[in-house]
Amino acid sequence: MSVTTENVNIALEEIKKKSKPRKFTQTIDVAINLKELDLNQPQNRLNAEITLPHPIKDVKICVIAQGDLALRAEKAGADKIIDKEELGRLGSDRKSAKKIAKIFDYFIVGIDLMPNVGRFLGPVLGPLGKMPLAPPKGAGIINPKSDLTAILEKYKKTIRFRMKKNPVILTAIGNEKMEPKEIFENLQVLMNYLEEILEKGLRNIKSIFIKATMSSPVKINLR
Incomplete structure (x- = not known):
C-alpha cells in the first residue's frame, strides 16, 4: 500500500x-x-x-527556560521567553495562561523546569495537545547544552x-x-x-x- x-x-x-x-x-x-x-x-x-x-506556515514558539538557556533562546529568535518567575505567576492566572497557550504553536522547556510546566501550564497545554514532548516522540524538552538555533529551525517545519x-x-x-x-x-x-x-x-x-x-x-x- x-x-x-x-x-x-x-x-x-x-x-x-x-x-x-x-x-x-x-x-x-x-x-x-x-x-x-x-x-x-x-x-x-x-x-x-x-x-x-x-x-506549512509561520509558527510561534515559546521557550520556557532560565539563565543561560533563556539568553540563548532569545538570541536564537524564540518568539517569547518564559522564566521560572513568570511561570509561577501563570499558575495563579488561568486567564493569562490560556491566552499564551492559544497564541503559541509550540512550547519548548528546559528539563529543569518541566515539573513546573506540568504543574502550572499542564491544565491548559494538555487539552490543546501542546505539552512539550521528550525524545523520541518530540524535541520539546531540552538540556542546558541544547542547540537552540537548530531546535527552533526544526520546529518551523514540525x-x-x-x-x-x-x-x-x-x-x-x-x-x-x-x-x-x-x-x-x-x-x-x-x-x-x-x-x-x-x-x-x-x-x-x-x-x-x-x-x-x-x-x-x-x-x-x-x-
Missing part, C-alpha cells in the same frame, strides 16, 4: 474544484483512518511530532498529531499555495513514520482523505 504523486495531485485538483476562493491561505489537512489497532493499549494512541521537508478515542490521525501537511510536489513529500514523510511505528506498518491504514480548510474531504486512492 502506498501513496503516489499522481494520486495526490488528482486529489488536490479535486479540492480546487470544490473550494471557493478565500481571503486567507487555506491549510491542506490529512485524515488517515487506521484499522486493526487496539486503542486500549497506550502505545497505540499515537502522540508525536514529525519534522517535514517543507514548512507537525504534531495526537490520537484520542478514535483510530484516526488528523494533521496539516501543507497549504494551498504550496506546490503539489511539496505537499506530496510532506505526506510521504508522515507515511514513512507510520510505516515504522505501526504494528502492521501501512497495512494498518484503512483510508486517507485530504481537504482544504473550507472544502469537503477528498479520498486519495491507495495502491
